[in-house]
Amino acid sequence: MSAGGTEVHDHxxxxxxxxxxxxxxxxxxxNGIYVVVGRLVSNGVRPSAPxxxxxxxxxxxxxxxxxxxxxxxxxxxxxxxxxxPSQLAFGVGQILEVTYRxxxxxxxxxxxxxxxxxxxxxxxxxxxxxxxxxxxxxxTYRFRAGDRGTVRPIGNRLTIQxxxxxxxxxxxxxxxxxxxxxxxxxxxxxxG
Amino acid sequence: xxxxxxxxxxxxxxxxxxxxxxxxxxxxVELNFNRDAEDV
Numbered sequence: 001m002s003a004g005g006t007e008v009h010d011h012x013x014x015x016x017x018x019x020x021x022x023x024x025x026x027x028x029x030x031n032g033i034y035v036v037v038g039r040l041v042s043n044g045v046r047p048s049a050p051x052x053x054x055x056x057x058x059x060x061x062x063x064x065x066x067x068x069x070x071x072x073x074x075x076x077x078x079x080x081x082x083x084x085p086s087q088l089a090f091g092v093g094q095i096l097e098v099t100y101r102x103x104x105x106x107x108x109x110x111x112x113x114x115x116x117x118x119x120x121x122x123x124x125x126x127x128x129x130x131x132x133x134x135x136x137x138x139x140t141y142r143f144r145a146g147d148r149g150t151v152r153p154i155g156n157r158l159t160i161q162x163x164x165x166x167x168x169x170x171x172x173x174x175x176x177x178x179x180x181x182x183x184x185x186x187x188x189x190x191x192g
Numbered sequence: 193x194x195x196x197x198x199x200x201x202x203x204x205x206x207x208x209x210x211x212x213x214x215x216x217x218x219x220x221v222e223l224n225f226n227r228d229a230e231d232v
Contacts, residue, residue, distance in 0.1 A: 010194045010227070011227070012196065012225045012226065012227050013225070013227070014223055014224065014225055014226070015224045015226070016221070016222075016223050016224075017221070017222065017224070018219060018220045018221050018222070019220045020220075020222045020224060025224075027220070029221050030204070030206070030221070031206070031207070032204050032205055032206040033204070033205045033206075033207050033212070033214075034202055034203070034204055034217070034221075034223060035202070035204075035205075035214060036198060036200070036201065036202055036203075036223060037198075037199045037200035038196050038197055038198045038199050038200075039196075039197050039199060040194055040195070040196060040197075041194075041195050041196075041197050042193065042194045042195065043193075050199055055223070059206075063205070063207030063208075063212075064207075066210070066211075067205060067207075067212050067214075070211075070212040076199065076200070078199060175200065177199045177200070
């Protein structure tokens with residue numbers, strides 16, 4: 001396979017079963033098709049696009065082929081990079097911008113948002129349709145009077161939230177994975 | 193070292209019917225990934 005232009009080779013052995021005790025399974029998995037969606041990551045290499053790993057446990061070859069085609073036609077979409085702010089100090093009216101770069105085009109409904117804390121107070125950077133493109137979603141927050149302190153994401157993974165009426169789908173209908181672990185810079189504001 | 197980052201846990205379809213219908217697995221079913229006999 002190729003990840004970010006770098007060709008890599010690896011293999012995994014997979015066992016499917018029931019009641020894993022840490023060293024072995026104690027039951028057989030029901031017959032059918034099993035799928036895990038994941039991506040390959042390695043230090044210094046851009047993460048791969050999400051991949052569906054399809055496993056056939058005593059199901060028909062027809063079902064297996066239908067499942068492979070199902071995920072091929074609706075590829076999952078993941079984030080491969082997040083651009084965090086390069087500016088480290090903000091004043092009233094200034095705008096913080098975060099850009100999500102997706103592995104494939106996505107379509108957006110409503111107003112997704114990005115939860116942040118500013119001096120311990122919950123705030124949201126909101127989706128900017130005008131600044132975004134199919135593969136890059138831009139979220140902005142305009143600092144207002146009273147914002148004071150350190151600006152950081154909630155937790156160590158930046159995850160796009162979907163308020164009621166909002167959604168993000170792959171252009172072919174595939175799932176979109178919206179979380180990404182980032183190294184967040186030491187951003188502060190002394191607005192107002 | 194290449195790592196597998198799971199984005200969505202195991203889903204299952206019983207293989208019946210013409211259209212795949214996947215749902216999260218139940219009843220203790222798991223997939224165990226190994227590389228060279230080591231858990232991934």
